[in-house]
Amino acid sequence: MSITTETVKSHLKDPAIFCCQRKKGLVIGPADLEDPDLFEDMMEAGLLTLSEEGLTIEQVLGAVLITDCDALSPILPTMVDTVKQPVAEEKKKTPEKAEEKSQSKITGEKEDKVLRTLVKRYYKVTDVVTGDITSFENGVVTIDRKLMEEALQADPIVKEIKIDVIKPEERHIHTDTIMDVCPVAAKVEGSLGEGITNVLEGAVFMLTGVDEDGTQVHEFGSSEGFLDERMAFGNPGCADEEDIIIRVEAVVQRLTGMERRGPYAAHKCEDVIIQAVRNVLRKTTDVPVREELCKDVKKYDKPRVVLVKEIMGQGAMHDNILCPTEPCGVPGGQKNVDLGNVPLMLSPNEVRDGGIHALTCIGPATKEMTRHYFREPLVEALAEDKELDLIGVIFVGSPQVNDEKAFVSERLGAWIETMDIEGAVVTTEGFGNNHIDFTSHIEQIGKRDIPVVGVSFCAYQGQLVVGNKYADAMIEINKDKEGFENEIAGCSEICPKDAARAVQMLKNKMMGVEIKPASRKWSQEVIDNNNRLLGL
Amino acid sequence: MNLTVVEGMQSEIFVPVTPDPVWTPLTKPLNTCKVAFITAGGIHRKSQAPFDTSGDYSYRSIPSAISTSELMVTHGGFDNSDINKDVNAMFPLDRLHELVKEGFIGSLAKEMYGFMGGGGNVDKFRSETGPEIAEKLKVQGVDIVLCTGGCGTCHRSATIVTRCCEEKGMSCCVIAALPPIAKQQGAPRITAPHVPIGSNAGEPNNKEMQTAILKDTLRFMAEEAEHYGMCKVLPYEYRHNV
Structure with missing residues (x-):
């Protein structure tokens, strides 16, 4: 998240911090420096400590680095060949969090709160x-x-x-x-x-x-x-x-x-x-090529929404490992089948940090593999949306017994009722029996007067086997021309365009804007037209 | 609340409607009826070509005189371990022979049918596979057709084929692990034991449970199911700790 040449001007007096590891001999430019707007979050997350001795951005631009330097550490006078234009009294800026907080209390407006930061x-x-x-x-x-x-x-x-x-x-x-x-x-x-x-x-x-x-x-x-x-x-x-x-x-x-x-x-x-x-x-000493800053943010003044992801929970390959010790790992995680497939909440950052290792199931085209969760388009779209407050991602397994499907779905409904949310998106991988609980989750949310959008592969082969009146705002993720599970791994999983349509359809529903009923048969035209409306 | 809206969006997935009723009343006593069992759970003879697990509308004939040790499952939609232990968990052929011997039912169809309903092509099952199986059963003089599905789309395929048989003049019942699907897809009669997908006809190697599910289903057909779409929940529970 380095600073751009355009924005550098407004940050000349802010502390100079390398965004990534840098090697000796570098002529320091804006692209090498971390964006000071992120310092507060990074300090809160314990990723960054500023130093009294640290130079400002205007002091280091154009200077030559005379020693190797780690990412996210202040640039000290001893590390550069020359200090440009020293400006003594303004050389550092320590973000004054406590004061800002008390101010927002006085005005009654709550500012966004960063709950945790992941780099x-x-x-x-x-x-x-x-x-x-x-x-x-x-x-x-x-x-x-x-x-x-x-x-x-x-x-x-x-x-x-x-x-x-x-x-x-x-x-x-x-x-x-x-x-x-x-x-x-x-x-x-x-x-x-x-x-x-x-x-x-x-x-x-x-x-x-x-x-x-x-x-x-x-x-x-x-x-x-x-x-x-x-x-x-x-x-x-x-x-x-x-x-x-x-x-x-x-x-x-x-x-x-x-x-x-x-x-x-x-x-x-x-x-x-x-x-x-x-x-x-x-332990690598290589230099990273890029950094991605992920933040779990509480946006106080924005409507609360939740993402519900139905995952498989029927034994065989139909299983997932939740919250392993290492990102996307196996040891240390809990298997949702063993947990009775009950709904569990992960923060968006936990998902983006590899909180799900998928044992992956159903057809090759419609399953969500481990890498999917590591960069889930709906998690990204909802978390980064400035108008919505994504409170978390619920994972609920799809059991193999009908009574248990009802059980996990009713528990989801009871939990949703306590969450004070104003919108929800429900997704599922695969198709078939899991559509029983998928549509039931939609019903559990919808009957509590909470706008809800469903996202699934259905098309021709996976057309819904059950349904209810709350499933009236649905996103199709099929990518196969004939509408079949085509045995191409990852073909019909949620992609960024699907996520964009789902978020927009949810906003429409939350605002009371009509969503036209689905046509009686799967039609790619409807999907193309929705994409067109969104400029996708 | 102030959110960006885009007018004109349309829902992309159709929610199914239940088809018209089909109904053939059962008028004969059970002990004079010829019974056939069909399954969408992927059962076939070991000597036959396995099903294509990604979707397959073909079917396999299973002679009722065959030993269950010659049968196997090919299905990718659920945990196969129960059927691997005992094929009667999906296709209770041994139990049916016992019911004939006991005099509970009259006889068995000489030829029964297995198909793999998972991801089944709805139009093909409705217009080809279903009518063919129905015709073959009718020719054998079958009165009652019992059917298990395996997974979710299997229950859909099972119900489609069952409806074809009912239309052809046989009385049919789906023994459903997933009754909501059988109901929505229009099964003429449904019984629903509390069993997981993969042991739809009862716990493997639990002869008593398998027999009871069959007997209760047949009694329900003869004594209680007076009209289309009735569903009876059966008091047998099996949990498969996969």
Whole structure:
């Protein structure tokens, strides 16, 4: 979040802080410096301590750095070759939080309150190789070959593990069904949702699986085939076009591919390998290429809204790990099936910091993989919307028993009633039986006179099996021409345009603006037209 | 509240309506009826081609004389472990033979049918698969058709095929783990034991429960279900700790 040349003028007398690590010899420019508007939040989050000795921005611009310098630390006179235009009495500005707060009390207007701050630091990966030791240096990830043996020890159900590295131009190769795409993110400071997380940019892990008989595991359909044809590259849950893919191929015990223990074992073993990379990423001395500042903000004067995400909870692969110790990890997390699928609240930042490891389910195209949650478009859209106060993200599992579906949905309704919210968006991955509880969640919210928008894949193949009168503002996320679960991993998941339509439809409903009833059959035209109205 | 609005947006997903009633009254005593069991839960013979788990409207014939050890499941929509333990949890063929022996029902259809209703193509099931299965059962002189679904869209496919059979003049009941779907999709009769998806016909290896679910369903058809759309909740509960 460096400062721009345009805004630098208004910050000349503010403290000069490097936004990222910088090497000796650098001629300091605006792009190297952190935006002073963020200091208060960073100090509150414990990420930044200003120094009495620190120079101001006008004192360092154009100066040459004579020593390596860490991110988010003040630039001292001893670190530069020359101090430009010293302005003694204004050289630092300590944000005066306490005073501002008391002022807002007097006027009765409450200012936004930053509840927690997370900095995601992205490190560019230029290559991934295997070797004798795991390391991350100068953009190169080296994965210790011995990790494959170590990973096998994590669960006896996994009989074989292989790793290979697939460059973007090498994707026309066979892949078994794609179980998951998982980013590599390591906690450097703080706990889930706050502090600092280091993230690899340009490389992701991809887990595939078969059982000992060669049967594709864990899915309703399978994305096996040529990799370049089997993933919707660039979608939130998928590998991006330019990503290097680190593939982990697991072979699980015969007949366990469609039982809960089989897929879980494969994820556990993969995580042993990812953890080794996290451990070196945590300590990297490379310079991050960018930083993303995520804030959980309480916006007092804006309408409170909540995002409800229905996730699968029916055993087999239909399971998710919540709040693991490491971002997107496995150990330390709770499985929603074991928790009885009851609704749980995560803060938007906890979601964005890898609070969900998806064991991923349903069809390849309609499932939400781990990377999806790490950059969930609806979480981003609602959290960043200046007109809405996103109070949190509720995750509710979809049980396999009808009575339990009613139970979790009624508990959600009772909880919603106490939240004093003015709007809600309900999403689900997959289609079919989970639509029973998905539409029930919509009903539970709608019947309490709270405007609600539903988001799902339905189209042709997944058309709703049940419904009610509250499901009158719905967003279709299908991306397949024929409206089918097309077995392309991540094809019909929530994408940024879907999120934008959902947020707008919610605002319309909250403001009492009419939403025209759906046509009697799935029609892409309706979706295109809504996009057009939003200029998308 | 002051929010940006955009006029003219339209809801993108249609909410289903329940189709017209179909109804064939059951007029014969149970012990003279010929009974068929069909399932959308992906059951087939081990020697047959497995279903395409992403959506498949084909079906497999299952001779009622076959041993259940020759049957298996191919379905990607739920945890398969219960059926892997005991195929009667979805397709209770052994229990049906016992009911014939006991004299509770008259006889079994020689040929029954398995299909994989998950993600099922609604139009194909309605216009091809359903009518074909109904015709084949009718030709065998079947009076009663019982049906299990597996997952959610399976219940939809199961109900579509069941409606075809009812239209063809057989009395049908869906044994539903997900009764709201069977109801919304227009099942003529529904019984609903408290069972998870994947053991829709009762707990695996629990002969008493499986038998009771079948008997209660048949009694409901003969004695209670007087009109279209009735649903009876059965007092059998099984929790599958996956």
